[in-house]
Amino acid sequence: MVEGSTPWPADVAQRYRRAGLWRGEPLGALLRAATAEHGQATALVHGDRRISYTELDRWADRMAAGFARYGIAPGDRVVVQLPNVPEFVAVCFALFRLGAKPVFALPAHRSQEIGHLCRITGAVAYVLPGVHRGFDHRVLAKQVRSGAPALRLLFSLSGQGGDVIDLSAVDDAPRDFTGQDPSDAAFFLLSGGTTALPKVIPRTHDDYAYQVRATAEVLSMSTSDVYLAVLPLEFNFTWGCPGVVGTLASGGTVVLADDPTADDCFALIAAERVTVTSVVPSIAQMWLEAASWSEADLSSLRVVQIGGAKLQRSVAERITPVLGCQLQQVFGMAEGLLTLTRPGDGHEAVVATQGSPLSEADEIRIVGPDDRDVAPGEVGELLTRGPYTLRGYYRAPEHNAIAFTDDGFYRSGDLARLTADGDLVIEGRIKDVVIRGGDKISAAEVEGHLLGHPGVLRAAVVGVPDDFLGERTCAYLVAAGERPTLHDLKSALRDRGLADYKLPDRVEFLDELPVTPLGKVDKKALVLLADRPRTPVANQKG
Numbered sequence: 257m258v259e260g261s262t263p264w265p266a267d268v269a270q271r272y273r274r275a276g277l278w279r280g281e282p283l284g285a286l287l288r289a290a291t292a293e294h295g296q297a298t299a300l301v302h303g304d305r306r307i308s309y310t311e312l313d314r315w316a317d318r319m320a321a322g323f324a325r326y327g328i329a330p331g332d333r334v335v336v337q338l339p340n341v342p343e344f345v346a347v348c349f350a351l352f353r354l355g356a357k358p359v360f361a362l363p364a365h366r367s368q369e370i371g372h373l374c375r376i377t378g379a380v381a382y383v384l385p386g387v388h389r390g391f392d393h394r395v396l397a398k399q400v401r402s403g404a405p406a407l408r409l410l411f412s413l414s415g416q417g418g419d420v421i422d423l424s425a426v427d428d429a430p431r432d433f434t435g436q437d438p439s440d441a442a443f444f445l446l447s448g449g450t451t452a453l454p455k456v457i458p459r460t461h462d463d464y465a466y467q468v469r470a471t472a473e474v475l476s477m478s479t480s481d482v483y484l485a486v487l488p489l490e491f492n493f494t495w496g497c498p499g500v501v502g503t504l505a506s507g508g509t510v511v512l513a514d515d516p517t518a519d520d521c522f523a524l525i526a527a528e529r530v531t532v533t534s535v536v537p538s539i540a541q542m543w544l545e546a547a548s549w550s551e552a553d554l555s556s557l558r559v560v561q562i563g564g565a566k567l568q569r570s571v572a573e574r575i576t577p578v579l580g581c582q583l584q585q586v587f588g589m590a591e592g593l594l595t596l597t598r599p600g601d602g603h604e605a606v607v608a609t610q611g612s613p614l615s616e617a618d619e620i621r622i623v624g625p626d627d628r629d630v631a632p633g634e635v636g637e638l639l640t641r642g643p644y645t646l647r648g649y650y651r652a653p654e655h656n657a658i659a660f661t662d663d664g665f666y667r668s669g670d671l672a673r674l675t676a677d678g679d680l681v682i683e684g685r686i687k688d689v690v691i692r693g694g695d696k697i698s699a700a701e702v703e704g705h706l707l708g709h710p711g712v713l714r715a716a717v718v719g720v721p722d723d724f725l726g727e728r729t730c731a732y733l734v735a736a737g738e739r740p741t742l743h744d745l746k747s748a749l750r751d752r753g754l755a756d757y758k759l760p761d762r763v764e765f766l767d768e769l770p771v772t773p774l775g776k777v778d779k780k781a782l783v784l785l786a787d788r789p790r791t792p793v794a795n796q797k798g
């Protein structure tokens with residue numbers, strides 16, 4: 257197991273192996289096996305590029321050798337920040353084969369997030385998009401490099417120059433890189449967590465191969481499936497639930513969308529006869545509206561998975577009648593646990609619950625504030641452990657001490673209840689995170705940056721209900737002197753290198769932040785205030 261990670265206890269690991277859940281298969285081998293069976297089939301489609309399994313497999317092999325020639329060694333960490341392009345898939349499989357470990361960053365991340373990821377993982381390389389959506393990541397890379405001593409290599413999707421290497425130059429005669437330990441971390445996902453600095457989640461070959469196989473089985477994925485990757489590939493939901501990896505392991509075709517808009521996605525669904533896709537509720541809502549006027553042929557769709565944020569029943573009810581396919585609700589977390597509604601489930605379960613755990617080996621507890629199990633059907637915090645749920649964040653011993661129970665249950669921070677049929681219903685959360693669309697924003701992280709502004713004395717960030725995004729961020733501030741405008745604050749946060757989706761949507765000033773009897777900022781009161789007219793809010797004291 258890679259240094260800084262927490263292994264499963266030996267007896268538990270042995271149990272998962274004996275039960276055939278962990279099969280000792282490295283992720284790089286999944287593509288190899290699919291290529292052996294379906295070499296000529298189309299693995300990836302992006303725009304007018306169509307890449308067969310044989311081509312993708314060879315590309316990954318050549319790129320693995322190319323990375324090795326540049327000095328990347330097994331065990332090295334490599335931050336990967338690419339949009340939904342075939343290179344993302346090739347880079348990841350190349351690194352899996354080489355035994356180096358991709359660290360997934362979102363395309364929206366900026367110097368704060370990338371710098372943190374590089375420093376915490378000690379990444380030796382950063383794979384970046386070049387200029388993407390008007391933003392020059394090469395400039396960002398140079399800023400980041402000055403604070404990340406291990407970072408030696410920059411690879412860019414488009415363009416070279418200075419010491420940035422074009423990805424197309426990462427190419428060499430294929431070599432055999434064997435000897436990866438399947439119980440070792442294969443790659444790292446980013447937590448949508450609660451702390452001021454995002455936490456890093458190690459996912460092992462064994463645990464992820466199992467997650468991908470099990471989710472593909474639930475959806476009966478086969479060679480005739482075409483998966484549309486709409487959300488960023490770096491999301492666990494898109495990458496492996498079953499997503500890209502599950503589709504490739506099943507011999508199907510992955511179509512990469514540049515944009516989640518209905519215009520783009522409906523055209524791809526019609527042209528490529530897409531059968532499965534996964535989106536967050538706000539995108540589903542956008543698609544439902546568009547479907548009423550669109551003439552695109554969506555008849556190939558068999559399942560739309562919706563997850564990442566709470567799906568309102570009113571939206572859930574419209575999916576099958578309007579899009580003409582099954583709805584699968586997915587509750588998931590990059591940390592592991594997935595619950596899903598199943599194809600045979602009744603209407604009520606599908607529209608009103610987030611389904612049951614993926615694995616029989618998933619263990620779930622719903623507990624009260626005293627950490628004891630609540631009565632059946634009651635709401636409490638969801639704790640979990642299992643064959644694909646982490647036992648510790650990477651290099652985070654202090655946080656791990658509070659994020660896990662002594663016996664290895666992960667404290668999700670989500671409030672949930674179980675129905676009599678064993679389906680999970682997410683009722684809210686106790687963690688201090690805003691879920692805006694499907695994006696997770698740590699209140700503590702944004703508050704820290706707001707406090708860095710000279711005009712801000714105190715700051716509390718809360719999520720306020722929003723019909724479209726589910727929640728938007730509202731920053732309650734106590735000003736230090738003259739009140740900065742929302743525009744000032746946003747540009748200051750942007751200048752500090754914070755991703756755009758974390759910038760507050762709204763700002764309100766108070767003379768003091770309300771506090772609970774225990775002296776903590778009373779965020780519930782702030783959420784309630786957000787719905788009231790502005791004048792009383794601004795005058796509110798203490």
Ligand code: AMP
Nearest residue numbers: 448563564565566586587588589590682
């Ligand atoms: P992430 O690690 O970014 O995938 O975020 C995981 C978190 O997203 C969970 O802990 C929940 O708070 C939230 N989440 C994911 N799926 C759902 C869902 N179907 N309903 C409600 N919340 C969800």
